[in-house]
Amino acid sequence: MDFFDALNTSSAALSAQRLRMNLISGNLANVNTTRTSQGGPYRRKEAVFAALPLDQSFKRILADRRNNNIASVKVARVIEDRNPPVMKYDPQHPDADAKGYVAMPNINLMEEMVNMISATRGYEANVTALKAAKDMALKALEIGR
Amino acid sequence: MPNIKIPNQIQPLTRPHNSINPVQPPPSASFGKTLQESLAQVNRLQVEADAKINDLATGRQTDIHQTMIAVEKASVSFELIMQIRNKLISAYDSIMRTQV
Numbered sequence: 462m463d464f465f466d467a468l469n470t471s472s473a474a475l476s477a478q479r480l481r482m483n484l485i486s487g488n489l490a491n492v493n494t495t496r497t498s499q500g501g502p503y504r505r506k507e508a509v510f511a512a513l514p515l516d517q518s519f520k521r522i523l524a525d526r527r528n529n530n531i532a533s534v535k536v537a538r539v540i541e542d543r544n545p546p547v548m549k550y551d552p553q554h555p556d557a558d559a560k561g562y563v564a565m566p567n568i569n570l571m572e573e574m575v576n577m578i579s580a581t582r583g584y585e586a587n588v589t590a591l592k593a594a595k596d597m598a599l600k601a602l603e604i605g606r
Numbered sequence: 607m608p609n610i611k612i613p614n615q616i617q618p619l620t621r622p623h624n625s626i627n628p629v630q631p632p633p634s635a636s637f638g639k640t641l642q643e644s645l646a647q648v649n650r651l652q653v654e655a656d657a658k659i660n661d662l663a664t665g666r667q668t669d670i671h672q673t674m675i676a677v678e679k680a681s682v683s684f685e686l687i688m689q690i691r692n693k694l695i696s697a698y699d700s701i702m703r704t705q706v
Contacts, residue, residue, distance in 0.1 A: 472675045599685065
């Protein structure tokens with residue numbers, strides 16, 4: 462049933478946006494974290510999205526080659542921000558170095574808020590697409606009435 | 607004599623036609639079987655949605671939207687099968703109203 466393709470694509474997009482939202486809440490929660498299991502301050506995490514065909518059947522791959530396949534989305538990997546940590550002067554801090562500087566996470570609160578809005582709106586957009594696809598199917602069923 | 611001759615001349619023309627097997631519908635294409643298959647698929651979606659609800663309630667799955675989408679899939683396909691049923695029943699009614 463091809464109608465379900467739209468639902469499956471939206472479902473994958475919702476999962477991807479949800480994972481992105483989880484990463485953002487993790488970033489916001491660790492805005493002051495100076496200790497991690499890898500050592501050093503917390504590093505900001507970000508999701509990398511990748512397009513992929515909906516499934517790997519022969520028909521799908523053929524459609525993909527002919528460039529008329531719908532692409533689903535998935536989180537390819539989670540990357541860590543490689544920017545250097547922010548050095549903050551706080552000699553009282555237990556993690557301060559010899560000069561009294563503490564390495565704080567390189568998280569910009571405003572940037573995270575903007576990303577959060579983007580993730581929320583992306584989620585909403587996909588829910589709307591899903592609803593529209595469902596409404597189309599139900600409208601088609603009304604033809605017979 | 608002419609009556610016998612004419613069929614003899616016609617026969618070569620009709621032979622290729624006779625050699626082709628009469629087209630028979632493949633046994634799997636019967637309406638009842640198709641209906642049964644789609645019913646089974648609708649049932650499978652219902653069972654799937656049920657399992658997803660169970661998973662969400664027991665905490666095995668944490669994606670709310672996947673459960674909701676499974677329920678929606680089941681609901682839309684059920685709606686489709688109901689429409690087919692309505693059509694079938696209205697066809698039956700039409701036949702039963704036939705004047706004899």
